[in-house]
Amino acid sequence: MxxxxxxxxxxxxxxxxxxxxxxxxxxxxxxxxxxxxxxxxxxxxxxxxGIEFSGGAVFATEKTSVSADAAKETVERVSGHTAIVQKQGDGKLRIQVSELETKASVKTQEALAEKLDMPINKVNTDIVGPSxxxxxxxxxxxxxxxxxxxxxxxxxxxxxxxxxxxxxxxxxxxxxxxxxxxxxxxxxxxxxxxxxxxxxxxxxxxxxxxxxxxxxxxxxxxxxxxxxxxxxxxxxxxxxxxxxxxxxxxxxxxxxxxxxxxxxxxxxxxxxxxxxxxxxxxxxxxxxxxxxxxxxxxxxxxxxxxQMKALTRRVRAKRAAQAAKADSGQDDGRGADTDAEDAGDDEPQDASPAGLVGQRRQPVSRNRGGRGGKRR
Incomplete structure (x- = not known):
């Protein structure tokens, strides 16, 4: 593993x-x-x-040698709005202008076609209304x-x-x-x-x-x-x-x-x-x-x-009592007996306190039969 x-x-x-x-x-x-x-x-x-939320126009052109910056300058000058221009892999341009009305989009389309030196029908325009x-x-x-x-x-x-x-x-x-x-x-x-x-x-x-x-x-x-x-x-x-x-x-x-x-x-x-x-x-x-x-x-x-507050108080009280018992067990030599008593608790003993890093202490085993020797 x-x-x-x-x-x-x-x-x-x-x-x-x-x-x-x-x-x-x-x-x-x-x-x-x-x-x-x-x-x-x-x-x-x-x-x-995007224009899907604010409305506007998207211009898609055919393949052109004109740079994206030149096309952006032309569109922004004619429309009066900020344009986002993407140069696609095949040389085509996609130009997006938000909040552009229909009349202004027609003028922008004509100016863009003139700048790119292509027929106006080669510049496709999609209008998205603000509503x-x-x-x-x-x-x-x-x-x-x-x-x-x-x-x-x-x-x-x-x-x-x-x-x-x-x-x-x-x-x-x-x-x-x-x-x-x-x-x-x-x-x-x-x-x-x-x-x-x-x-x-x-x-x-x-x-x-x-x-x-x-x-x-x-x-x-x-x-x-x-x-x-x-x-x-x-x-x-x-x-x-x-x-x-x-x-x-x-x-x-x-x-x-x-x-x-x-x-x-x-x-x-x-x-x-x-x-x-x-x-x-x-x-x-x-x-x-x-x-x-x-x-x-x-x-x-x-x-x-x-109920959880009461549980927290009981847990803390039990831990304090166990700590005190462990201290007294060390003083009078009864530490092993204390561990045996803790091991007999009805509550599960197979986990370490949350947040501690390291190996947990395993419970001390004890002889359930109470007597040594072989079973007859």
Whole structure:
């Protein structure tokens, strides 16, 4: 078995682990800082909305020797709006101008055909009205809102309302960061971007739900024992799925990175940029939120429950009593007897306290028969 596989098995059995839940204030602080940066970028720079949302015109030309900069200068001078020009591999040009009305688009088409020295019918023009763009934007927001509501209802029914709230916070966290990166980078927001956002939300939920499912099973009848607090059990569940979450995230990010940096960067494919940036940022943010936000937040909310508070007090009291008994056992030479008594506890002894790294201490075995010698 590989080292990563061995580590995953040890994490799952609770032999090693990292206390994510206890350090949740650090993760909350990092998330708040990143979120504030994204919001500031969104407020200062705003989103570069594509013509599908803002309306405008797209001009597609035949093969030409005229440079993209010259064509851009002509279009911006005639239309009075900023133009985005893409030089395609076969020598054709694709020119996009937002918020351009029909009359202005006709003049722009004529000027562009003259500049490129080609018949006007060789410059194809597609007009997107602002009302159609607003309709697309409204449908996108409606679809996102319906998605959020259905997610909250499902998680509340399948798990509990605290997990639904934590998952919703994680989703909003992922959305805010992704949209903020779009604003800072200046990529155009198109229907492909919306598709990417919905995709990453589903992926983020998938990772979160897996952790929640393990936590639900581990926390069953939790108040009937006094060995672990809810936060410790939540941390153990998180460590048990940690390696799997890392593996699935890396495997998902590699092809998306290929789309973004090779397809979008070197080949200049606009649609690939729209989808791949949303996927890349969203997948990374989703993996972070499922580990560092969702589960610690569930533990925070759950620990406020009166039953969980009482459980925490009982666990701490028992540990204090055991520590005192161990100290007194060392003083009077009864340490072995103390270990034997602890080994006879009805509660499970096959795990180490959450957050500790290293080999756990195995319980001391004892002779169940009470007598030595061979059985007759």
């Amino acid at each position: 590989s080292r990563l596989g061995t580590l995953g098995a040890r994490l799952y059995r609770g032999e090693v682990g990292y206390d994510f839940v206890a350090k949740r204030k650090i993760w909350y602080g990092i998330s708040i800082l990143i979120t504030i940066t994204a919001i500031v970028g969104l407020a200062v720079r705003g989103l570069n909305m 159609w763009g607003e309709e697309i934007a409204d449908k996108a927001w409606t679809g996102l809102a319906v998605f959020m509501v259905l997610v909250v209802i499902y998680l509340a029914l399948a798990f509990e309302w605290r997990m639904a709230v934590a998952a919703l916070v994680a989703l909003i966290h992922d959305l805010t960061i992704t949209v903020g990166v779009y604003a800072l980078v200046g990529f155009e927001v198109t229907p492909g971007t919306v598709i990417g956002l919905l995709t990453i939300l589903g992926y983020s939920l998938y990772d979160t739900v897996v952790v929640f499912d393990g936590l639900k099973e581990s926390a069953k009848d939790i108040t009937k024992q006094t060995r672990w607090t809810y936060s410790e059990i939540a941390n153990r569940s998180l460590n048990g799925t940690l390696v799997r979450s890392i593996n699935t995230t890396v495997v998902a990010l590699l092809p998306v990175a290929g789309l973004l940096f090779i397809g979008g960067g070197f080949l200049g494919a606009g649609m690939l940029n729209d989808i791949s940036l949303a996927l890349f940022v969203g997948l990374a943010a989703g993996a972070y939120s499922s580990i560092f936000i969702a589960t610690p937040l569930v533990a925070d909310l759950k620990e406020r429950d009166p």
